[in-house]
Amino acid sequence: MxxxxxxxxxxxxxxxxxxxxxxxxxxxxxxxxxxxxxxxxxxxxxxxxxxxxxxxxxxxxxxxxxxxxxxxxxxxxxxxxxxxxxxxxYNIEIEETVQSDEQKEKANEKESLYLVSEFASHYFKNILHKTDQGKSIGLSYFKERGFTEETIDKFDLGYSLNEWQAFTDEALKKGYNIDYLAKTGLTIVKEDKRFDRFKGRVMFPIKSMSGRVLGFGGRILITDKKAAKYVNSPESEIYYKSKVLYGIHLAKQSIAKEDNCYLVEGYTDVIQFHQTGIHNVVSSSGTALTSEQIRLINRLAKNITVLFDGDAAGMRASLRGIDLILEQGMNVRVCTFPEGEDPDSFAKQNTLEELSDYLNSNAKDFIQFKASVLFEESKNDPIKKAETVRDIVNSISKIPDRIKKEIYIQECAKIMDISEAVLFSTLAQINKKDHQDVNKREQPDQQVFEVIKNQEAPKKVDVQYILERKIIELLLLYGNKTKDFEDLVLKESESGELELEPVIQQAKVFEKIFLDLQDDEMEFSNPQFKLIYYTIIERLNQDVEFDLKSFVNSVDQDMANEITSILMEDERYTLDNWNRMDIFPKEKEATVAQIVSETILSLRCFLIDQKVKGFQQETLKNKIDTNRNILEEVKDYSSLKMLLSRKLNRVL
The missing domain is CATH 3.90.580.10 (Zinc finger, CHC2-type domain)
Incomplete structure (x- = not known):
């Protein structure tokens, strides 16, 4: 531990x-x-x-x-x-304490799958560098591809011995459970037989964005018509092919910095680009591009450049992935390499400057690329040309931004030599059809003249919840700050009338809140707020220097989540960028004392209303005459409510 x-x-x-x-x-x-x-x-x-x-x-x-x-x-x-x-x-050396057998057993299944995968990665890497077979076959292959020792190490490349049970036997010897070896797909279990999935293959570990090993890709090096060239780990609790991009853990910072991601097809394409010096590159690892993979990139950058080799059939199949990218509101460019070249071979033969210049010069906007690919096949056939135009407009319809749509329609009209009016009409038809299809999927069949009853009433605002939450927020943000509080004391004037006279008292925010709530014997109705309240008060009493970060890190996860939610709720307005519209919200720090007084007075007024309502309900429920004592209590509470309201108006 x-x-x-x-x-x-x-x-x-x-x-x-x-x-x-x-x-x-x-x-x-x-x-x-x-x-x-x-x-x-x-x-x-x-x-x-x-x-x-x-x-x-x-x-x-x-x-x-x-x-x-x-x-x-x-x-x-x-x-x-x-x-x-x-x-x-952060390069922090961890000090460990001894972990008991019981604590080791508590590791859940998912963690066990990660541990098995991590062990496998180290094992394959070790085999590549420290065995005769690994060096003569696996390492030789990587060197022939032009990969340096540094690159091989950076991507944790490895080799699986050309033996049926070498890896499985070693894993079992090290104490790893056969169930987890089977669930990760590293070992194939059939009845009483066990054998290695990746026998005789060079290994490419597939990692998450944070660098955890999720699965593997293995390439066979011998010619065998019965064996697949590439084999991937099967899907498991930690590995979902549709949600993973090869190389994302090494590319993420560069993608964010460049605001662009190069998308290639294979493992070696990614590795060769990295070695040449272009790091903002990932691969879909041979699978069709998915929405989940695009969303991974979308969180880091708004631009994707899809790189294709010269294979026309492969390009056409990949065009479908472009529509998915457009749907996410991203900008797409496409770059193809000369015939017979792919990203791996081209990067290998060129310097960083030459590769960068080629990508910058040859990357086309998706509409120009799609038109050039499809137009060549259809320029002499009016029917095919019409289909091509509809195909391009269909892609444009995926774009969420209306301005971009219009610009692309204008561009398409120029390229395809067709009027904008026809294209806009076609776009409107496609949008209408898509809208109807969505409605059909989302809305259940309804009878004609069906009356929709029992609509949900609008939710009632829980005033006490809001005020209690506000008190927690004030304690967290300003609990240890000293402020001047204006307390309004009721005094008789010279004319004999009662007036509210201000008295300034200096106190810490948490002391003011605690004492006011104590005076009125007010308790929190929300159990979680109550627990947070007393935890904060106790910490503020103990620590002269209350540190919010340390406090959040010291409480349990449920409380930390609630505290975070409370603290960040007030920051929501910055998402709307009011300052850009010359609207400048008042800084809360300047009015802390006022907000504290207002919140406590509002809570007291609310609780008095609840108390009076309680008297009314009790009288109706017991069907008794309103006696003098109850009337006196109601009168007293009403007088107090009037006084508090006057104070509250003064504060506001």
Whole structure:
């Protein structure tokens, strides 16, 4: 287990904006950062990171927390794994305490699959470099491809011995469970037989965005018509092909920096580009491009450049993936290589400058590319030309941005020599059909003249919940700050009338809140708020220097999530960028004392209303005459409510 001193060092060193910035493209928004949610499919940013508070909040899903909770949520890390990831990122040496057998057994199945995959990666790498077969076959192959030792090490390339059970026997000898070897697909189990899936293949570990081994791709080196050239790990609880891009863990920072991602087809394409010096490149690993893979890129950049080799049939099949990219609101460019060349071979034969110049000069906008590919086949056939035009307009219809749509229609009209009016008409027909199809899927069949009854009434606002939440927020943000509070005392004037006279008292925010709530014997109705309230008060009483980041890191995950949600709720307005529209919200820091007084007075008024309603309900329920005592109580509470209302009006 990780020692407490190491955990403290990790929390003190890690910066939430740097950690999340490895996975999400963040842009400055006032004192915060914003970006697209990594947990939902969206086009407008609702994900916010606060460097000051060292927390994050995803308004689209309600999730939030610290750097550690982000890794646990996004990468499905356990708590210790998230800490180890951060320690590695910030070069912190971890101090370990001895782990008991019982604690080892508690590791869940998913973690066991990760551990098996990690072991396999080290094993294959070791075989490549330290066995005669690995060096003479596997290493020789990689060297022939032009890969340097540094590149081979960077991508953790390996080799699986050409023996039926070499890997499985070694894994079992090291204590790994056969069930997990089978579930990751590393070992194939048939009745009482066990054998290695990747026998006699060079190995390409496939990793998550954070660099965890999820699965493998294996390439056979001998000519065997019965064996597939490439074999991938089967899908498992940790490996979903549709959600993974090869090389993303090494490319993510470069993709965000360049605001562009090169998309290639194979493992070696990615590796060769990296070796040449272009790092913002990933591969769909031989599978058809999926929406989930595009969303991975979309969180880092808005531009994708798809790279094709000279194979026309392959290009046509890949054109379908472009429509998926357009649907995500991304900008697409396409670049093809000379006939007989692919990204791997072209990068190998050219310098970084030559490769960069070629990509910049030959990358075409998707519409120009699609028109040039399809137009050549249809220019002498009116029927085919009409189909080509409809195909291109269909792609344009996928674009969410209306301005971009119009510009592309104009471009298409020039290229295809057809009037804009016809293209706009065709676009309108496609959009109408798509809209009708969506409605058919989403709406259940309804009878003609069917009356829809029992519509849900609008939800009632829970005033007490809002006020209690506000008190927690004030304690978290300003609990340890000293402020001047104006207390309004009731005094008799010279004319004999009662008046509210202001008295200034200096106090810490948490002391003011605690004493006022104590005076009125007010309790929180929400159990979680109550627990958070007393936890904060206790910490503020103990620590002269209350540190919000340390406090959030010290409480359990449920409480940390609730605290994060409360703290970030107030930052939501920065997502709308009011300052750009010359609307400048007032800084809360300047009016803390006023907000504290207003919140407490509002809560007291609300509780009095509840008390009076309780008297009314009790009288009606018991069917008794309203006696003098109840009338006196109601009168007293009503007088107090009037006094508090006067105070509240003064505060406002």
């Amino acid at each position: 990780i020692s407490p001193s190491s955990i403290d060092q990790i929390f003190e060193t890690a910066r939430v904006e740097e950690v999340i910035g490895d996975f999400v493209q963040l842009k400055k928004a006032g004192s915060n950062y914003k970006g697209l949610s990594p947990f939902s499919d969206e086009r407008s940013p609702s994900f916010m990171v606060s460097p000051v508070k060292q927390i994050w909040k995803d308004f689209s899903t309600g999730k939030g927390g610290t750097a550690v909770s982000f890794l646990m949520e996004h990468e499905h890390f356990t708590y210790p794994e998230a800490l180890r990831y951060l320690a590695k990122k």
